[in-house]
Structure formats: C-alpha cells, structure tokens
Amino acid sequence: MDVVEVVGSWWAQEREDIIMKYEKGHRAGLPEDKGPKPFGSYNNNIDHFGMQHETELPPLTAREVKQIRREISRKSKWVKMLGEWDTYKNSRKLIDRAYQGIPMNIRGPMWSVLLNIEEIKLKNPGRYQIMKEKGKRSSEHIQQMDLDAAGTTLHPPGV
Incomplete structure (x- = not known):
C-alpha cells in the first residue's frame, strides 16, 4: 500500500467518523447535559448568542437593555406575521419589517x-434524503465544516 492509498484510506475513515458523530446527535453517548449553572436568578456568563463564557459578563448598558426590549418586541411581531402568513405574504408591512x-x-x-x-x-x-446522502459522501470540506460547527456551538459535537 503506497502513501496515496494510506492517506485516502485515512481520509475515508475520518469522513465516516465525522458523519457518524452528527448522525448520532448532539453529545451522543455523554451524560445528559443539565445546562449551565445559574448565578442568582439569571445566568450572567451567557451572551446574547447563547455562548457561555468562563468569566462573568459585565452588566448590560442602558442601550443594550433598550436593544433587547426592541428585539423582543420585533420578535413577537414576526411570530404573529408567520402565524398569519397568508395575510402578510405580499404586504407592504412584510417589506418594511x-x-x-x-x-x-x-x-x-x-x-x-x-x-x-x-x-x-x-x-x-x-x-432531500437523497441529496443529503450524496453530500455526505462527496463533500471535500466535511472536516472544515465540522471544525466550524464546533467553534460556533456552546457544546461542540462529540465533546
């Protein structure tokens, strides 16, 4: 077996391991995650995007509080719009929002x-299933996607 065959075999096994990790699901085989430990009545080390930080985050500024309130208000309007999609789908309100x-x-x-x-x-x-299977077998970038996913989630896959 020459070097090219060895590398090809290793790459095929690596690809299969990554695919299996995602098919098993989030944190498969690990003890159940009970979530972050709360500090007081709220968790002050989780940011706006749900990322947990090792240190306590600084208190929110008045501007950040205002922005969060605005986002909550906007979210409720969007949820209502999605619930009544036939009414809003071609509306000026949809475009404005x-x-x-x-x-x-x-x-x-x-x-x-x-x-x-x-x-x-x-x-x-x-x-969809056919395309998903085809993508799993042919993607050249599966390792990079795995690294990217691990870097953007609270609990990286397989950890």
Missing part, C-alpha cells in the same frame, strides 16, 4: 416560509 431586519431566531423559519419549503418537500418526496 424585512428592511428593519429579521431577528436572528426568526430567520430560519422565515427562510422556510419565503422559499416555500413545505410545498417543495411535498412535490419532491425523498429528494
């Missing part, structure tokens, strides 16, 4: 509705 920005935690569901994902899935049963 989109210009103001879609809250982070609403973006996934919003893209799903905007792209009409449910209808596409009904028209193409099984297609």
